[in-house]
Amino acid sequence: MIHAVILAGGSGTRLWPLSRRQLPKQFLRLEGDRSLLEATLDRLQPLVEPANALVVTGCEHARGEAYQALRPFRTLLEPVGRNTAPAIALAAAWLSRKGDDPVMVVLPADHVIRDLPAFHAALRQAIAAAEQGALITFGIRPTHPETGYGYIRAVTDGRTDAPVERFTEKPDVATAEAFLADGHYWWNSGMFVWRASTILDEIQRHLPDLYEVLERIRAEWRREPERDDPQPAIEALFHEMPSISIDYGVLERSENVRLVPCDIGWSDVGSWDAVHDLAEHDTRGNAAQGNVLAIDCDNTLIHAGKRLVAAAGVRDLCVVETADAVLVVPRGETQRVRDLVDELNRRD
Ligand code: GDD
Ligand code: MG
Structure with a gap:
C-alpha cells in the first residue's frame, strides 16, 4: 500500500501579500483554478489514490479561510507548528497504527512540477528503492548557489538511485559555491519516500526526545482504538514535540539515505x-x-x-x-x- 503525506503547515511568507497567515501559499490558486495543494494531489494520480492521501497542517486551517480547501482530505491537525520532523513522525505513526507498514510519499504542498511523466518515473524508482528499507530523496541539478535548500552529495554514475554520502541543509553561500564546483551535489527537492517503519526507526535513533512524545501519543491512540480519532491525543501532547525539520533532524545524520536523480521541471515557487x-x-x-x-x-x-x-x-x-x-x-x-x-x- 502506498500513502501520500502532504506537508501543508508552512506559512509561505515569501509570497506576501498574497500569501497570508490565514491563507498561506499552499492554498493559493497561483495557476489556473487548482490550489498548489490540490495540484500536488492531482499530480500523484494514478500512483496514489486521493483516498490514500493524508494532509498534515495547522489546526487554524480547519476553521479559517483554508477550511474549504481542506475539506475533501483526511487530515492530521497540529495545534502548534513544530516543523517537518514531528509532522512526518505523526503521519508515519498514524498510518502504521494498525500494524501496516506502508510506503509513504512525503510531499510539500506548495511546489510546482512541470514534467509529469518524468515525475512519475522518478516516483516509481523511489518507491521500489524505499521498499528495500532506505530513506529516498530526489536530487535536482543545482543551477546556482541557493542557500535555502538542502544539498546532497551522491555519485549517481547513470544509476536510477545511489547512496548518499552527505546531506547538508541550508549551507552558507561559500559552501554552496564549493558544492556546485564539486559537481556531485544535488539540491534536495523536499520530497521523500520511505516505509513508515524505516523513518520511525531513524527518528527513534536520531531524535529520541521527539520519539518519546510520539510514543505517548501512540499509547493514547491505542487506548481507544474503536474511536480511531487522531486529534484528542495530538491536541493533548503535540505541543511537547521539539521543533526541528526532517532535514536537520534525520537526513543530515542518517547513513541510510539514497538519492533518485531527476529532471522534472521542479520549482518550490519560493519567491x-x-x-x-x-x-x-x-x-x-x-x-x-x-x-x-x-x-x-x-x-x-x-x-x-x-x-x-x-x-x-x-x-x-x-x-x-x-x-x-x-x-x-x-x-x-x-x-x-x-x-x-x-x-x-x-x-x-
Ligand atoms: N504540517 C506541517 N507542519 N508542515 C510544515 C511545517 C509544520 O510545522 N513546517 C513546514 N511545513 C511544510 C511546508 O508547508 C512545506 O510544504 C514543507 O513542509 C517544507 O517546509 P519549508 O519550510 O518550505 O522547508 P524549506 O523550503 O525551508 O526547506 C525544505 O525544502 C527545500 C526545497 O524546497 C528542505 O527539505 C530543503 O532541504 C529543500 O531543499
Ligand atoms: Mg519551502
Whole structure:
C-alpha cells in the first residue's frame, strides 16, 4: 500500500501579500483554478489514490479561510507548528497504527512540477528503492548557489538511485559555491519516500526526545482504538514535540539515505521571481496575472487582485496588488519580501 503525506503547515511568507497567515501559499490558486495543494494531489494520480492521501497542517486551517480547501482530505491537525520532523513522525505513526507498514510519499504542498511523466518515473524508482528499507530523496541539478535548500552529495554514475554520502541543509553561500564546483551535489527537492517503519526507526535513533512524545501519543491512540480519532491525543501532547525539520533532524545524520536523480521541471515557487519564471511571458519578458494593463514594459511581474493595475514604461519590477496591501519590489530582489514580513511582524 502506498500513502501520500502532504506537508501543508508552512506559512509561505515569501509570497506576501498574497500569501497570508490565514491563507498561506499552499492554498493559493497561483495557476489556473487548482490550489498548489490540490495540484500536488492531482499530480500523484494514478500512483496514489486521493483516498490514500493524508494532509498534515495547522489546526487554524480547519476553521479559517483554508477550511474549504481542506475539506475533501483526511487530515492530521497540529495545534502548534513544530516543523517537518514531528509532522512526518505523526503521519508515519498514524498510518502504521494498525500494524501496516506502508510506503509513504512525503510531499510539500506548495511546489510546482512541470514534467509529469518524468515525475512519475522518478516516483516509481523511489518507491521500489524505499521498499528495500532506505530513506529516498530526489536530487535536482543545482543551477546556482541557493542557500535555502538542502544539498546532497551522491555519485549517481547513470544509476536510477545511489547512496548518499552527505546531506547538508541550508549551507552558507561559500559552501554552496564549493558544492556546485564539486559537481556531485544535488539540491534536495523536499520530497521523500520511505516505509513508515524505516523513518520511525531513524527518528527513534536520531531524535529520541521527539520519539518519546510520539510514543505517548501512540499509547493514547491505542487506548481507544474503536474511536480511531487522531486529534484528542495530538491536541493533548503535540505541543511537547521539539521543533526541528526532517532535514536537520534525520537526513543530515542518517547513513541510510539514497538519492533518485531527476529532471522534472521542479520549482518550490519560493519567491515572486520564481512565480515570474513559471508564468507565461510576452516577448519582452512581462508576466501579467489578473486585470493588468502594461504598455512598453520590460521584465515585469504584475499581479492584480480585484483592481486594475496599469503600468507604462517600467522595467525589472514586481507589483502585487491585494485588497489591503500592494507590494513593489525590483525583479531579482524578491527575497526581500521576507524582510518586509519580519518588519511587519515586529510592528504588530
Ligand atoms: N504540517 C506541517 N507542519 N508542515 C510544515 C511545517 C509544520 O510545522 N513546517 C513546514 N511545513 C511544510 C511546508 O508547508 C512545506 O510544504 C514543507 O513542509 C517544507 O517546509 P519549508 O519550510 O518550505 O522547508 P524549506 O523550503 O525551508 O526547506 C525544505 O525544502 C527545500 C526545497 O524546497 C528542505 O527539505 C530543503 O532541504 C529543500 O531543499
Ligand atoms: Mg519551502
